[in-house]
Amino acid sequence: MLAIEKNRASQIQNIKSKRIEKVSVDELFDGISKGQYPELAKGITLIESTRPEDFEMANLLLTKCLSIQNSSLRIGITGVPGVGKSTFIESFGSYLTKMGKKVAVLAVDPTSSISKGSILGDKTRMEALVKDPNAFVRPSPAGDSLGGVSRKTRESIVLCEAAGFEIILIETVGVGQSETLVHSMVDFFLLLKLAGAGDELQGIKRGIIEMADAIIINKADGDNVKKAKLAKTEFARALHLYPPKENGWIPTVLMVSSIESSGLNDVWSLLKKFFEESEGNGHLSKNRFEQNRKWFEQNLENELKFRFFKNPHLQKDIAETLLKIEKNEVSPFHSAKLLVKKFLK
Amino acid sequence: MLAIEKNRASQIQNIKSKRIEKVSVDELFDGISKGQYPELAKGITLIESTRPEDFEMANLLLTKCLSIQNSSLRIGITGVPGVGKSTFIESFGSYLTKMGKKVAVLAVDPTSSISKGSILGDKTRMEALVKDPNAFVRPSPAGDSLGGVSRKTRESIVLCEAAGFEIILIETVGVGQSETLVHSMVDFFLLLKLAGAGDELQGIKRGIIEMADAIIINKADGDNVKKAKLAKTEFARALHLYPPKENGWIPTVLMVSSIESSGLNDVWSLLKKFFEESEGNGHLSKNRFEQNRKWFEQNLENELKFRFFKNPHLQKDIAETLLKIEKNEVSPFHSAKLLVKKFLK
Numbered sequence: 001m002l003a004i005e006k007n008r009a010s011q012i013q014n015i016k017s018k019r020i021e022k023v024s025v026d027e028l029f030d031g032i033s034k035g036q037y038p039e040l041a042k043g044i045t046l047i048e049s050t051r052p053e054d055f056e057m058a059n060l061l062l063t064k065c066l067s068i069q070n071s072s073l074r075i076g077i078t079g080v081p082g083v084g085k086s087t088f089i090e091s092f093g094s095y096l097t098k099m100g101k102k103v104a105v106l107a108v109d110p111t112s113s114i115s116k117g118s119i120l121g122d123k124t125r126m127e128a129l130v131k132d133p134n135a136f137v138r139p140s141p142a143g144d145s146l147g148g149v150s151r152k153t154r155e156s157i158v159l160c161e162a163a164g165f166e167i168i169l170i171e172t173v174g175v176g177q178s179e180t181l182v183h184s185m186v187d188f189f190l191l192l193k194l195a196g197a198g199d200e201l202q203g204i205k206r207g208i209i210e211m212a213d214a215i216i217i218n219k220a221d222g223d224n225v226k227k228a229k230l231a232k233t234e235f236a237r238a239l240h241l242y243p244p245k246e247n248g249w250i251p252t253v254l255m256v257s258s259i260e261s262s263g264l265n266d267v268w269s270l271l272k273k274f275f276e277e278s279e280g281n282g283h284l285s286k287n288r289f290e291q292n293r294k295w296f297e298q299n300l301e302n303e304l305k306f307r308f309f310k311n312p313h314l315q316k317d318i319a320e321t322l323l324k325i326e327k328n329e330v331s332p333f334h335s336a337k338l339l340v341k342k343f344l345k
Numbered sequence: 346m347l348a349i350e351k352n353r354a355s356q357i358q359n360i361k362s363k364r365i366e367k368v369s370v371d372e373l374f375d376g377i378s379k380g381q382y383p384e385l386a387k388g389i390t391l392i393e394s395t396r397p398e399d400f401e402m403a404n405l406l407l408t409k410c411l412s413i414q415n416s417s418l419r420i421g422i423t424g425v426p427g428v429g430k431s432t433f434i435e436s437f438g439s440y441l442t443k444m445g446k447k448v449a450v451l452a453v454d455p456t457s458s459i460s461k462g463s464i465l466g467d468k469t470r471m472e473a474l475v476k477d478p479n480a481f482v483r484p485s486p487a488g489d490s491l492g493g494v495s496r497k498t499r500e501s502i503v504l505c506e507a508a509g510f511e512i513i514l515i516e517t518v519g520v521g522q523s524e525t526l527v528h529s530m531v532d533f534f535l536l537l538k539l540a541g542a543g544d545e546l547q548g549i550k551r552g553i554i555e556m557a558d559a560i561i562i563n564k565a566d567g568d569n570v571k572k573a574k575l576a577k578t579e580f581a582r583a584l585h586l587y588p589p590k591e592n593g594w595i596p597t598v599l600m601v602s603s604i605e606s607s608g609l610n611d612v613w614s615l616l617k618k619f620f621e622e623s624e625g626n627g628h629l630s631k632n633r634f635e636q637n638r639k640w641f642e643q644n645l646e647n648e649l650k651f652r653f654f655k656n657p658h659l660q661k662d663i664a665e666t667l668l669k670i671e672k673n674e675v676s677p678f679h680s681a682k683l684l685v686k687k688f689l690k
Binding site for chain 2: 062069154210289292296321325330332334335336340343
């Protein structure tokens with residue numbers, strides 16, 4: 001980080017800290033439970049804080065919010081850069097708020113950082129939603145690790161639900177592990193695609209298509225309509241090749257023009273169908289419990305591994321073992337066992 | 346387990362134990378390094394033993410074998426039951442031994458157990474290979490967990506390589522997690538399919554096609570040839586839809602008749618091409634080091650989690666936490682952190 005960026009980062013942290021210190025957890029919770037935006041924003045800032053002294057307050061606020069958490073529809077939205085995610089969220093979000101729905105937009109963006117300016121960047125890309133009294137837009141939190149960023153997003157969902165938001169849209173960029181993380185915190189996973197020439201599935205990370213509950217061909221307008229229809233057919237065929245999902249849901253391909261605001265009815269109908277079905281057969285709550293359980297187990301693993309790898313007495317052993325493993329001198333199984341034994345002694 | 350099966354299992358364990366006790370690690374290692382089959386078989390039995398008193402000997406033998414481990418081609422073979430894996434291995438294995446290659450066949454079969462008789466079952470299905478002086482066939486080890494079974498198989502590879510086997514075929518049934526485990530211990534992953542009517546990719550677990558380095562349409566003989574050709578085209582198209590693999594390898598579809606022994610030349614040519622390419626560009630050794638590292642990390646995780654979950658002082662807390670997580674009363678993150686803190690105190 002350059003000095004000027006560091007300076008800016010520390011300024012931002014200072015402003016955030018001051019904002020938090022002014023209010024108590026009770027005040028924050030009171031505001032959030034009444035659906036007040038400033039308190040919700042401050043609460044999320046508290047959750048996102050990396051200062052150890054904020055952790056306890058954050059956990060207290062979280063536990064309070066969990067107690068009044070409303071049910072919402074959590075929808076993940078992914079797609080490669082340039083596919084028009086922000087424009088889609090802007091127009092679909094506005095479509096929902098016009099129906100009287102309260103919509104929160106969160107983001108898990110591993111490429112985001114203060115120096116790149118996306119803290120404000122995201123917001124300005126969704127001008128209408130930002131001004132919409134029924135919408136709450138929160139850019140991606142800054143974080144050292146993707147796991148950290150997604151964890152903060154996962155906890156922000158709880159705060160948004162406590163504030164009465166009925167639909168949570170979680171945006172992610174289609175790179176690396178972020179989709180898997182977003183997929184593990186949502187009920188429904190949308191993949192946005194453009195109608196292109198030729199190999200429609202190229203450029204998408206392995207496994208993403210399999211996670212999608214629906215594929216949306218975006219920018220299906222003007223000269224693109226014909227190409228979009230072809231893409232729709234090709235994707236429908238590709239989806240057909242996969243075995244059915246555990247919950248019985250059959251992924252669907254839709255066409256949307258975010259600019260012409262067409263196709264949004266279809267998206268909403270599909271979502272309603274999904275939520276009616278999966279609430280009816282119990283898969284929604286089953287899925288959420290399993291997600292929570294997985295987050296718990298994963299965090300358990302991470303925490304155990306973190307403590308193990310940062311243990312000062314093990315540094316030399318770990319480095320030596322890895323070298324021996326690389327040279328094929330020791331079994332990866334036995335050496336792991338030995339090191340854990342030493343760790344827990 | 347029925348009493349009679351239990352009895353049989355304990356008899357088998359007794360016979361195995363006696364067999365092991367008769368020889369020392371040095372004797373075993375000496376025999377293995379000379380490529381002697383009885384010592385190799387006994388060594389693997391030692392590796393597979395679940396008696397804690399055998400662990401140290403097993404590790405000693407393993408470390409010795411690692412020191413003289415030859416390079417081999419490790420090939421994973423998967424496909425749903427009935428696709429003809431054993432017949433394919435029998436005919437491809439014989440094809441290889443006729444070329445003078447030494448071939449070992451191992452299995453990771455989560456459905457295998459003593460009561461189902463597959464310890465002998467596998468062997469009798471490969472009559473020619475079992476009698477072949479250049480082949481060594483080892484059925485799936487019995488085990489409580491798939492992870493345990495695959496770990497034993499992973500270590501058996503080391504022993505087979507120390508005994509001079511040049512090609513290791515690892516068979517797995519296309520159900521559950523076993524392919525992922527086999528994929529993580531081989532250089533090349535083969536998916537066997539039958540030419541069927543209609544949806545060729547149906548019935549295969551999500552993700553398996555993405556792991557395949559080649560798909561083989563088996564039983565491409567007699568009336569099946571036409572259907573096999575159609576299947577080949579459909580699979581080739583499906584593979585084309587995936588982004589390229591990290592090592593640059595482009596998965597291929599081949600047709601084989603294990604009964605008519607046709608297509609085996611093509612399979613061997615493809616494998617040679619793969620190994621020449623990936624040895625040339627360094628991906629083979631890179632992949633193996635990464636696999637070892639992953640096995641190490643995974644075993645580290647497993648061991649840490651195992652110790653955590655069986656800790657007698659945590660049983661009550663874990664049960665209570667899971668209940669609270671299910672009811673959405675606590676954050677999965679904070680509760681994991683708290684429990685780990687208690688564990689390491």
